[in-house]
Each structure stands twice: as C-alpha cells, then as structure tokens.
Amino acid sequence: MCAPILGAVVGLAGSAVSAIGAMQQANAQAQMDEYNAKVAKINARSRRYEGMKEQEQIGDKYDRLQGQQTAAIAKGGIDPMFGSALAIFGETEQERLQDQNTAYIKAESQATGEENKAKAYELSAQNHRKAGKIAAAGTFLSGLSGANGKFGNSGVGSPLLINS
Numbered sequence: 001m002c003a004p005i006l007g008a009v010v011g012l013a014g015s016a017v018s019a020i021g022a023m024q025q026a027n028a029q030a031q032m033d034e035y036n037a038k039v040a041k042i043n044a045r046s047r048r049y050e051g052m053k054e055q056e057q058i059g060d061k062y063d064r065l066q067g068q069q070t071a072a073i074a075k076g077g078i079d080p081m082f083g084s085a086l087a088i089f090g091e092t093e094q095e096r097l098q099d100q101n102t103a104y105i106k107a108e109s110q111a112t113g114e115e116n117k118a119k120a121y122e123l124s125a126q127n128h129r130k131a132g133k134i135a136a137a138g139t140f141l142s143g144l145s146g147a148n149g150k151f152g153n154s155g156v157g158s159p160l161l162i163n164s
Helices: 001-073 083-152
Strands: none
Touching: 001 083
8 A cells, every 4th residue: 555655656756857857958948049049139230230331331432432533533624513523423422322222231131130030049939938838747747647547556546536
C-alpha cells in the first residue's frame, strides 16, 4: 500500500520538475528571440542612419560639382544664372535628387527588412512562452494521470478521482 503512494508522489515530483524544465527551456528560447529582436531593431536604426549619411555625402558631392560648374561657366564669361548655364544646374540638381532618393529607398528597404525580422523574433518569443506553458501543463497533467493510475491500482481507491 505504501509503495504505490510513494511511486505516485515520486511521479508527481518528477512531473513537476519536468514541467519546470520545459518552462525554463521555453523562457530561454524566448529570451534569445527577444535579444535578437532588439538587435534587429538596432540594425534597422543603423540602416536608416547609414542612408542619411549617404544622402548627405551625395549632396556634398553635387555641391562640389555645382561649384566647379559655376567656376568653369563664370571663367568663360557667361552668367551662371541665365540660359544654358542655368539649365546645366537644373540637370545637376535632378541627378542629385535621383541619387539621394535611390540611397533613401535602399536604406529604408533594409531598415524595413530588419524591422520585419524584429517582429518575427518577437512573435517567436511569444510562441515559445506559450509552448512552454502548454508543455509544462501537459507534463504535469501526465504525471497526475500516472499518479491516479497508481492510486487506482492499489485497491484503496483514488483520492484524485471524485465519485470513483
């Protein structure tokens, strides 16, 4: 009579330990996912800053080019703010805008990709935590079921069953 009770208690204790282990494993995976999400968010911010820096560098390049164009046109005795000379500046400005827009779109696309990774990691963390709770509950319930079977087979009736 004592052996089935002892076996049931040991089984329940083992199930509790297994349930705790399942929760800890799920939490560890969730924490890793949360860390990866933070890294992805930092990467997204970095991609945006890099894009802004590239746009500034493009602007500086075209500012130098316009200065060179102005000097060359003025050296030729032409008013740089009139006629064909002014049209050259307009074309240069269009090229500047196209290059800056390309840099912006590239950086924003990379940043959005990193943000999507972060969201995926956050969802994965949530799912790991849920799975850990489910696994812990399942493990513990299996232990209860096993304990119930041991009590049920002992001939003394099962304290875990109502109206048995």
